[in-house]
């Protein structure tokens with residue numbers, strides 16, 4: 001039987017890398033998308049190819065702010081692998097800015113990378129692949145109106161709305177679901193203590209790491225009647241605080 005292929009955006013590091021390694025372990029081929037992290041992407045291709053010689057791994061560069069590069073991504077992966085069974089929209093930018101301080105450039109970068117690029121990748125996946133799964137990484141912040149990451153939060157709210165709209169249009173052959181992480185991994189300039197302080201305010205009281213996100217992906221892939229749904233992998237953060 002032909003092996004299944006996943007295209008994961010922003011796959012060379014952090015959560016995208018963990019999802020890539022997990023799917024590789026489960027027997028998938030993986031198209032590892034990257035933008036600036038070429039070395040990490042190529043190193044990941046090399047290590048996974050050595051560990052799983054019967055599976056295929058390849059790296060694909062695309063700047064998701066560039067419409068032409070976005071337009072080439074699904075066709076390039078499709079012609080290299082012969083099919084794509086799963087698209088994971090994981091790549092994102094995460095820039096703090098209150099509404100009153102937000103520049104047009106910051107607004108555009110959050111909306112383009114986090115919402116517009118996934119929109120067109122889903123369109124291209126649907127027209128080229130005909131069946132399979134889409135999983136969008138949103139954020140537990142979509143349940144709040146806190147504006148310290150105003151444009152980022154709105155881009156993820158829009159991505160969640162897109163998840164439901166796409167699920168309706170693309171059913172029954174393509175299922176579209178979302179995962180909302182919370183306090184998972186620290187930003188690259190912050191350490192574990194920063195995460196512990198944040199986690200003290202959430203019901204489960206500790207940072208999640210990547211495992212709850214991996215378990216959510218497994219659940220989505222296994223449950224073949226699930227579409228248009230959001231799984232919170234956030235230790236209960238979406239429930240708010242009890243005091």
Ligand SMILES: NC(=O)c1ccc[n+]([C@@H]2O[C@H](COP(=O)([O-])OP(=O)(O)OC[C@H]3O[C@@H](n4cnc5c(N)ncnc54)[C@H](OP(=O)(O)O)[C@@H]3O)[C@@H](O)[C@H]2O)c1
Pocket residue numbers: 009010011012013014015016033034035036037038062063064065089090091092093094113137138139140180181182183184185186187
């Ligand atoms: N980390 C958390 O605790 C957390 C919490 C809530 C939600 N999430 C969501 O979970 C997902 C993964 O989080 P993360 O922290 O692992 O992400 P991340 O490290 O911030 O970003 C993942 C990748 O996105 C890619 N990217 C950024 N701008 C790009 C562009 N213009 N074109 C193409 N790729 C671009 C980068 O690829 P290159 O390095 O190759 O440039 C980067 O490695 C994101 O969607 C995030 O919003 C994460």
